[in-house]
Amino acid sequence: MTGGWDNFADEVAAQSTRHYQRCGVAILLDELPNDQARAAVRAALDSDHVTSAGLARVLRQRCGDIAPSGNTIGRHRGGNCTCRKEPSDEQ
Ligand SMILES: [Zn+2]
Secondary structure (H helix, E strand, O other), X not given: OOOOOOOHHHHHHHHHHHXXXXXXXXHHHHHXXXXXXXXXXXXXXXXXXXXXXXXXXXXXXXXXHHOOOHHHHHHHHHOOOHHHHOOOOOO
């Protein structure tokens, strides 16, 4: 049964790091089922006609608890989130 719990602390640390360092929008984008969904969310994030609160409500309806809050979306849009500290693979 080794391996089941030996790495428990490491696994918790890895998960905690991921969630503490990454903003909710980035986590959601990772969790989306396909590229079409990711493109749709990114388009909404970039749209001047979409409010952060409105986007948050729709995402919560579609994605449940993984959806970021309106405040988190606002920070992400304003470049004040933790995404900026990560090397981007989208360039
Ligand atoms: Zn972000």
